[in-house]
Amino acid sequence: MLSQSALDDQRRMLQGNALFGGEEHPVFNRIGELGRTLYLDLGNSNWNAVAVTSEGWQVVDHPPARFRRSSSQLPLPTPAKDIGDIDLLRQFVNVGSEDDFRMIVAWLVGCFHPRGPYPILILNGEQGSAKSTTARVLRSLIDPANPIARSAPNSEQDLVISARHNHVLAFDNLSLIKPALADAFCRIATGGGFGTRKLHTDAEEVLFSATRPCLLNGIPDLATRPDMADRAIVVTLPVIPPSGRKFEGEFNKALDAAAPRILAALLDAVSTALRNLGTVDLPERPRMADFAKWVTAAEPALGWPNGAFLASYAANRQSADQASVEGNPVALSILKLVGEDVRWSGTMTELKTKLQNRYPHLTDDPIGFPKQENKLSSAIRRVQPPLRRMGVSITFDRQGKSGERILKLERS
Known part of the structure; x- marks a missing residue:
């Protein structure tokens, strides 16, 4: 029997060989890409995966892609070949219009993109609008886990660690997204990372980097910050009347029966996207243009015109712009100003004074309306994109020998 020191020597030798002497392979979480093939880890005990190419898809027993699984990860249903039907999803999601249904399906198809970016799906609605149920259904089709959704993370570090162990980040029943956390969600959606000191060290750093689809739901409008609204798909769910509610057991049974066909339809769309991606030319390139191109390439498989x-x-996006402006005192006061005066120019101090005198009900907000000129300038720059799309031109300029900073506002 080996002594403890000899056992430690052997362990260190094997660890060194594993780290530096063997082949290196990328490791994925639920969805991976090798060459021109995408792989979806089904999460079952046999380690089956779905291989998706531009020619179609099939379930494979020994995928070449390596996957990491967290303790919370649950298996996906085995997709039903040749009988996919995306319209089966309609009975399990509570949406009020065809546009909203398309946006939910587009977000699901976007989740299969191997690298992102991924728009943030935000489900709003009153109590009794099935926000949590709709979120549970959507995540269960891509990356089921237990729990299916969590409370809001306390910090950016918690968010990035969650991204290390999940492909879809789902957070339930949010009342408010703090500015720092909103910025973190934006980085996760388009690609970002986090660095912190490694435990039990003085100078070593550990880095986390991830790009993940995010799914948020809550009663209030969560996309109040324009930069977050710019990266979001916002769907407001209608209230379900008492006569329209379903028993949970019957609902879950019906979902389990339909899920293989819904997943098959999504995989058909992904295969079509891979086939058409090189030929898609968007007339305009919106924010999250790669996502828009990916879903446009998948359109033929979804039966959409x-x-x-x-x-x-x-x-x-127009609706999200409107919501982000209505929930922002700075943007709303500027919109009111150019609505009355058409154009205005002056220093930041003059603008602050004018807005405070004319719209005290907006500028008295100690959180939403900054009292310092430099912070007001930053807040205006943040709301420039949605205001520009609403016909308000904002220009920062300097004039005179002293280079005094002048702000110009004009309604087109």
Whole structure:
């Protein structure tokens, strides 16, 4: 029997060989890409995966892609070949319009992109609008886990650690997204990371980097920050009348029966996207243009008319712009100012004074309306994109020998 020191020597030798002497392979979480093939880990005990190419898809027993699994990960259903039907999803999600249904399906198809970026799906609605149930259904089709959704993370570090162990980040029943956390969600959606000191060391750093689809739900409008709204798909769910509610057991049984066909339809769309991606040319390139191109390439498999997704996406972004402006005292006061005066120019101090005198009900907000000129300038820059799309031109300029900073506002 080996002594403890000899056992430690052997362990260190094997560890060194594993780290530096063997082949290196990328490791994926639920969805991976090798060459021109995407792999979806089904999460079952046999380690089956779905291989998706531009020619189609099939379930494989020994995928070449390596996957990491967390303790919370649950298996996906085995997709049903040749009988996929995305319309089966309609009975399990509570949406109020065809545009909203297209946006939910587009987000699901976007989750299969191997690298992102991924828009943040935000489900709003009153109590009794099935926000949590809809979120549970959507995540269960891509990356089921237990729990299916969590409470809001306390910090960016918690968010990035969650991204290390999940492909889809789902957070339930949020009341408020703090500015720092909103910025973190934006980085996760388009690609970002986090660095912190490694435990039990003085100078070593550990880095986390991830790009993940995010799914948030709550009663209030969560996309109040324009930069987050710019990366989001916002769907407001209607209230379900008492006569329209379903028993949970019957609902879950029906979902389990339909899930293989819904997943098959999504995989058909992904295969079509891989086949058409090189030929898609968007007339306009919105924010999250790679996502828009990916879903547009998948449109033929979803049975949508040509250009239907882009039309629904543009309408959703316009609605998100309106919500982000209405929830922002700085943006709303500027919109009111140019609505009355058409154009205005002056220093930041003059603008602050004018807005405070004319719209005290907006500028008295100690959190939403900054009292310092430099912070007001930053807040204005943050709301520039949605205001520009609403016809308000904002220009920062300097004039005179002293280079005094002048702000110019004009309604087109």
